Amino acid sequence: TQISLSFSQQNSKSPQGLVGLRNLGNTCFMNSILQCLSNTPDLRDYCLMNVHRTDINNNCRSQSALMEEFAKLTQTLWTSVSSEPISPSDFKFQIQRYAPKFVGYNQQDAQEFLRFLLDGLHNEVNRVTVQPRVPPEDIDHLPDSEKGKRMWKKYLERENSKVVDLFVGQLKSSLTCNDCGYCSTVFDPFWDLSLPIANKGSEEVNLTDCMRLFTKEDVLDGDEKPTCHRCKARRKCTKKFTIQKFPQVLVLHLKRFSENRFQSSKLSTYCNLSAPQPMYNLYAVSNHSGNTLGGHYTAYCRNPSLGEWYSYNDSRVSPMSSSQVRSSDAYVLFYELLISNSKHKVNKSSNGAVIGREITFLCFYNFSIFYFFIYKPTW
C-alpha cells in the first residue's frame, strides 16, 4: 500500500537512516533531536507510510506545514540514495513559524526543542478537532486506579494523535496532609520525565538513585505548605510522584543544568546504557558536550532496521559499538517499551512501585542497569 517501503529488506550497505543533517549555524540541538526521532520506529513509519496525511486530511486542517516538513525530512533521511548530508532549512523555517523562540541561530536546549516539536506535530495531527465541552466531574470519591483511568480518558477526548500514542504517559501526584491524613491525588499527562541527578557530590550515581529521588516522598513545609481540603487550612504535607501509565516511548531528561538563574552550571555524568530490562530498551540518546556557555549536541541512535548503533554529529554519521553509548554527555534518553500487554505481569517486590493498569508492577530496582557516574560534581 502507498509507498510501502521495504527498508528492512534493503541491502545493509544502503545509507537509509544513515544520512547526516547540515548544521545551519548552532543547529546541532535540532539535528540531534531530529535524528533521535527519525530512529523512533513507529514515528518514522508513520511518516514513511504517509499516515500523517490521512490524519491531516480527515480533519481538514489549515495548519499542517510543520508535520509535512517533518515527514518530508524523515522520508528523505530514509529514502535518500546518496549519503550526502541533508539541509534541514525548510524544516527549520516551519519550526520557527510554530515557535518563534527558534528564530535565528542561537544555541538552544535540545529537550526544550523536543517539547516544542512534539507539541507542534501533535497539534497538526490531533484526531480531535472540536474540543468537547465536558462539565467537571466529581471523581474524588473514586479509587485512584479508577480516577487515573477517567482522567486519561478525558485527556484523550481532547488530545489524541499518533504523537500522544507514542510519547505521553500519566503521572500521579499525591499530597497527604500530615495533620489529618487526607490524601488528594492528581493525574497529569507527561511527555518526558526530568530526573534530578542524585547524590550530586559523589563520584558515582546511577539512574536508580535519580528515579528514586524523582519518586521519593517530599515534605512541603514552611512557605511551601499547601492547603488541605479537609482541614481547610495550610498544612504540612507529603508529596509523592508515581508513574500511573508508562508511555510507549519513555523520554528521560537528565537535569544537568542547574536552575539557578544567576549562576548556571552543568553536571557531567557517565552513562552505562546497556539494555534495561524488563520494560524498556534504550534506542537513542541526545548528547550535550561542553558547558552552559557553549556546547555541542550529537546523537547516538540504534538504527531500527540494522539494529546497530550510529553516531550522528551534524553531517557526519559513523558506526559505533553499543558499549560506546555510555557517555558523560547523555542528556535526553529515548527508551521504547518492550511489553505493553496485560499478559506480562512483573512480580511485586519490595522495590516495586504500583503503576498503571496495563503493567501492574515495575521494579524500579531494575533501573540500576543503566548506571551513570558523575566525574565532575560541578563546574
Ligand SMILES: [Zn+2]
Ligand atoms: Zn488535613
